[in-house]
Amino acid sequence: MASLVIQTSLLGEVVLTTPLLHRLAQRGPVDVVATPQGAPLLAGHPAVRDVIVFDKRGLARGWRGLMQTARAIRWRAPGEARGTEIAYIAQRSLRSALLASVAGVPERVGFSASAGRALYTRQVAYNPDVHHAERLWSLASGPDDDVSPSAPLHPRLYPSANDHAAAASLLTSAGVASGTHLLVLAPGSVWATKRWPRYAELADALARDPRTARARLVIIGGSADGDAARAIGEHAQTAGMPLPIDATGRLPLLASAALLARAGALITNDSLPLHLASAMGTPTVAIFGPTVPTLGFGPLAPHAETLGVDSLSCRPCHAHGPDACPLGHWRCMRDLSVARVLDAVVDVMRVPR
Ligand code: SF4
Structure with a gap:
């Protein structure tokens, strides 16, 4: 199953998203939406197929920028559908929820505490008592999956x-x-x-x-x-x-x-x-x-x-x-x-x- 992870918040949160990326990569290709500052952190990451840059405070600011980024999510190249089946919104912003929705991703998963939760097809509890890496990892837990990891989570980066x-x-x-x-x-x-x-x-x-x-x-x-x-x-x-x-x-x-x-x-x-x-x-x-x-x-x-x-x-x-x-x-x-x-x-x- 092809997944998309939207993570355009602070750089530390991009690092803490990597256990989620590893988990999703076991199910199929994973694309990530990141800011121009966050994207370089994921260069060479083996769990990531592609990074789509969303310059939400710069060139892609406003509605037009959001639409352009949504098109980039939808199409790898003119005429070639990217085929994203499910989007995980790894932050709590309305803009990111809108992006997944406008891009036409059929399944959209995010935290129940998110400002954009009305646009999700599935909401996951935001557990304030666990590490943020585990909160993010839990986004990929379906009704029949473990809600807690069986081993401690470790983020990973891959310098070239x-x-x-x-x-x-x-x-x-x-x-x-x-x-x-x-x-x-x-x-x-x-x-x-x-x-x-x-x-x-x-x-x-x-x-x-x-x-x-x-x-x-x-x-x-x-x-x-x-x-x-x-x-x-x-x-x-x-x-x-x-x-x-x-x-x-x-x-x-x-x-x-x-x-x-x-x-x-x-x-x-x-x-x-x-x-x-x-x-x-x-x-x-x-x-x-x-x-x-x-x-x-x-x-x-x-x-x-x-x-x-x-x-x-x-x-x-x-x-x-x-x-x-x-x-x-x-x-x-x-x-x-x-x-x-x-x-x-x-x-x-x-x-x-
Ligand atoms: S934790 Fe206490 S001492 Fe520190 S900045 Fe806040 S109010 Fe000030």
Whole structure:
């Protein structure tokens, strides 16, 4: 049975959709509708036949863009029907439900909590108590199927040889010898309140602690995270430490995933790199402030620790993280000490991979 998965939300959610894609691929070909930003994450994915790009905030904005994308779903080329029998809407937006409907896909499955549920032919409960990867995976459960997976779900990404070469080249140009232990820091997040403010101090502590001092530090993220990387670099320079390698804005997404595959551990906020590390099996220390892992977006790497200030009753205060702390003190991040994060890094590094 040919399936279509519509996933045009945040990049982390694209990664968390991959267990659903693997499940559907056992039933037949799977096409995916993704944004221009999300599509590269699925390049070379063995469960995906084709990615249809929906530039919903750019060239395909508005009704005309939706109709064009619907035509692309319907027809591979003029006169050749794509033959999609069932669409899984892996988000809760009305626009995505409309897209599947206008494209004429006969069966449309989505969450009962979706704004577009009236357009679905089958609704699936949105279980708030399980990981989001499992929620998405459950979309493919029919009335006679298991509603829970029989084994823990692991998202998967497939960087190409070129992605691995790009990661290797960046490390070589920074003078990193093969076999060097890497610790990766991801200090960014789209939401300001989710950015733990002590990465520079952590880099200092990692460089001085005998348990981690031999590792080379690498900072990853998008070009918007360049300021955070520079602040860590300036602190290192002042403290007379080896400079971390600044990879922000220098690697495509799957090359960042390739770099993570070589790393001993990732230290990250609740943001995309957390999910890239889950997909590559990289030991992860995940720092949560205004959000909490039980919202469904914690790490799925085999070895991971989640950290947060559990004593605060105001957590979580937002599904994604507010622009500013509504209480003004931002203690969910300020009260998380460098020593706690350092200990967690040492713990996840101890586990053999
Ligand atoms: S209200 Fe609490 S959880 Fe929200 S940002 Fe402020 S300190 Fe963090």
